Amino acid sequence: MIDLFFESLFSEVNFSILLVAACASMACALVGTFLVLRRLSLLGDAISHGVLPGLVIGFIVSGSRDLPPMLIGAAVAALLVTIASDWLRDHGMIDGNAAMGVVFTTLFALGIVLMESHARSVDLDPGCVLYGQIELAPLDMVSLPFLETRVPRSLLPIAVVLIIDLLVVLAVWKELKICSFDPALARSLGINVRLVHLLLMLLVSMTTVACFESVGSVLVVAMLVVPAATAQLLCNRLAPMVIVAMAAGCVIAVVGVLGADHLDTSVPGMMAAAGGGLFAFTVVLSPSHGLISRFYRRTRLSLRIASEDVLMEMWNAREKDGEESRVRGRWRIAAIWTLWLRGWLTSPRRSAQPTERGTRLARALEKRRQLWKRFLKRQLLTPEDHLYDPAHRIEHHLDSELSERISRELDQEEGDSSS
Amino acid sequence: MKSPAIEVHDLTVAYRAKPVLWDIDFSIPEGEMVGIVGPNGAGKSTLMKAILGLVPISSGWVQIRGEPISKDRSSTLGYVPQRESVDWDFPVTVLDVVLMGTYGRLGWFRRPRKAEREWAQDCLEGLGISDLASRQISELSGGQQQRVFLARALAQDSEIYLMDEPFAGVDAATEEAIVALLKKLRARGRTVMVIHHDLQTVENYFDRVLLINLRLVAAGPTREVFTRENLLFTYGGRLTVLDEAAEAVRLAHGNAGNLKRHPDAGS
Ligand SMILES: Nc1ncnc2c1ncn2[C@@H]1O[C@H](COP(=O)(O)OP(=O)(O)O)[C@@H](O)[C@H]1O
Ligand SMILES: [Mg+2]
Numbered sequence: 001m002i003d004l005f006f007e008s009l010f011s012e013v014n015f016s017i018l019l020v021a022a023c024a025s026m027a028c029a030l031v032g033t034f035l036v037l038r039r040l041s042l043l044g045d046a047i048s049h050g051v052l053p054g055l056v057i058g059f060i061v062s063g064s065r066d067l068p069p070m071l072i073g074a075a076v077a078a079l080l081v082t083i084a085s086d087w088l089r090d091h092g093m094i095d096g097n098a099a100m101g102v103v104f105t106t107l108f109a110l111g112i113v114l115m116e117s118h119a120r121s122v123d124l125d126p127g128c129v130l131y132g133q134i135e136l137a138p139l140d141m142v143s144l145p146f147l148e149t150r151v152p153r154s155l156l157p158i159a160v161v162l163i164i165d166l167l168v169v170l171a172v173w174k175e176l177k178i179c180s181f182d183p184a185l186a187r188s189l190g191i192n193v194r195l196v197h198l199l200l201m202l203l204v205s206m207t208t209v210a211c212f213e214s215v216g217s218v219l220v221v222a223m224l225v226v227p228a229a230t231a232q233l234l235c236n237r238l239a240p241m242v243i244v245a246m247a248a249g250c251v252i253a254v255v256g257v258l259g260a261d262h263l264d265t266s267v268p269g270m271m272a273a274a275g276g277g278l279f280a281f282t283v284v285l286s287p288s289h290g291l292i293s294r295f296y297r298r299t300r301l302s303l304r305i306a307s308e309d310v311l312m313e314m315w316n317a318r319e320k321d322g323e324e325s326r327v328r329g330r331w332r333i334a335a336i337w338t339l340w341l342r343g344w345l346t347s348p349r350r351s352a353q354p355t356e357r358g359t360r361l362a363r364a365l366e367k368r369r370q371l372w373k374r375f376l377k378r379q380l381l382t383p384e385d386h387l388y389d390p391a392h393r394i395e396h397h398l399d400s401e402l403s404e405r406i407s408r409e410l411d412q413e414e415g416d417s418s419s
Numbered sequence: 420m421k422s423p424a425i426e427v428h429d430l431t432v433a434y435r436a437k438p439v440l441w442d443i444d445f446s447i448p449e450g451e452m453v454g455i456v457g458p459n460g461a462g463k464s465t466l467m468k469a470i471l472g473l474v475p476i477s478s479g480w481v482q483i484r485g486e487p488i489s490k491d492r493s494s495t496l497g498y499v500p501q502r503e504s505v506d507w508d509f510p511v512t513v514l515d516v517v518l519m520g521t522y523g524r525l526g527w528f529r530r531p532r533k534a535e536r537e538w539a540q541d542c543l544e545g546l547g548i549s550d551l552a553s554r555q556i557s558e559l560s561g562g563q564q565q566r567v568f569l570a571r572a573l574a575q576d577s578e579i580y581l582m583d584e585p586f587a588g589v590d591a592a593t594e595e596a597i598v599a600l601l602k603k604l605r606a607r608g609r610t611v612m613v614i615h616h617d618l619q620t621v622e623n624y625f626d627r628v629l630l631i632n633l634r635l636v637a638a639g640p641t642r643e644v645f646t647r648e649n650l651l652f653t654y655g656g657r658l659t660v661l662d663e664a665a666e667a668v669r670l671a672h673g674n675a676g677n678l679k680r681h682p683d684a685g686s
Contacts, residue, residue, distance in 0.1 A: 037509065037510070039506075091435070171528055172527070172528070173530070174519075174522055174525070174530060174531070175522075175527065177511070177515075177519075178519050178522055180509070181505060181506070181509050181511060181516070181519070182500065182504070182505045182519065184468075184473060184498070184500050184504060185498055185500060185519065185571075186522075187471075187472075187473055188471045188472075188473060188496060188498040189522055189523030189575075190523055191522065191523070232510070235510055236510050236512075236555035236557070237510050237511065237512060237515070237555070238510050238511060238515075240510075241510050
């Protein structure tokens, strides 16, 4: 099984495709991280579509599919998208997202028209731009002077762009960080925020264009956003987030390429699906933000509250009878078992008594409850019978420090009013 | 004669066509603690941004220590933006944020090194939160967030500080810590300008106040300017606020110990 996996992975055909897919994903993930952090995910979309007319014009002018003229055209178009939508927004015509939407759809349509009317004679067609031709990578291999194996020709632009992305991001790392987090401060420090923004846009457009040919614009948009969004759920510092995003890009590439080979379907399609899957997986399982861990934390909290309530009821039962219990049903059973396991009850039964330790805890809890009730009554001037429920919710969250402050404040006020 | 720390002359600022500050004119001598007071939407934040050169000026000028505001003002002006202006879920730690205060001095391409990191740690110490250095900023309380912002301003080591509502929504302990810091800065001869909402504490905290509501209602030493009439002008046209303000002044003159926040505070 494992053997088969590696055999399939390292077969020459799959490996070439994988190399292209992984480099493209990593490049997109790297620049995409900054888009996601600036809440500019849509801008990735806008640029990757808006560069089309630039690509086509570059293609028409040079008459070939060489990368440099197309790159220049695309970069110009990308800057146009950024500048035009910022201008529309700043001059109060429409809001930022709508401005981007208007600009990039117009440019994209212009690109399609240009392509249909001028470039039809040569092999540049909308399908190739939307879906890419990664499956053709192994058919056009070149040898490099300093490498022994031959690599797909389509890898070259992607690899070059990936390296440029890495170098630029490393060089202006702290500027990117501060301009993304707090642009107002950055400007007050004399950092040219606009230049940094344009630089990032330039990187995004270069990356987009270099990856177009292989993986198509649909996947480029996905790879700009999905790995970064995944990493955001897992990391709380910038550098790890960038690394995790790029790693997620690699995982998506591996799953996409192997899956496509196995199911005999399109690689970009499979990669986009893998990205969605990875993201969903993270949403459920992330240790800090995941659904499961959140559910776990909430349940543990509810159990603690239920246990505290039950303990106090059992302790109080000696004094007053007949009051209806706050905790019922399965929660009550769970709470009683928890209390017994912690050694606060003598047995896991309804008739159980608090142990000595349980009694001590119950006394402390009761004191806290009374303190909080007193405080609420003073602060909100609420009648006593309206107090119980809201007070109940908060009293379990008071730590010792807060309790002490409340008690100090109450003492002070009572001193004031009596004097 | 020594030139003032900040001099603003006939300043008008407009967003698109709508002027939000009209013909503002004042000057602030060095080493004073200045409060900016006015209702919401009065243009207080805008005035600060205009001094920092963050918004275009329609007419008039701003001079910092006798010189027009220039591109490189990192060493003269320290800025504490409004706390809500940034995304507190951003993946950075407290120390990362404080280090940003040193970026202006570092310039392009240079990374903060050990010296900067130690300096940032000292600044955290100055606000009593050095134990939070490696926390992610989303785990902080409101008061802690504000302290981080102030530590970052401290890291800038500027001559003049501009702070946008540093007291909004902070706990009493943080308010004390901030006031202590401001006094320390003043003792070192730094000029501090603070947008403030709590009318009760104005007289305690500030040497000088600017009362602003789209135009400058009054500017000068607190004792002369922070009067009932001026406050009525500043908050005029809004009856409930007007009454509140009058009441606040009365209370401020009566018993200063009782902290009651102004209803506009923190919004
Ligand atoms: N970026 C902006 N674009 C347009 N109008 C703005 C902008 N920022 C603030 N304003 C407007 O300018 C006025 C003053 O705002 P601001 O300086 O934030 O007031 P304050 O800080 O005193 O509450 C308000 O009416 C506000 O709506
Ligand atoms: Mg403001």
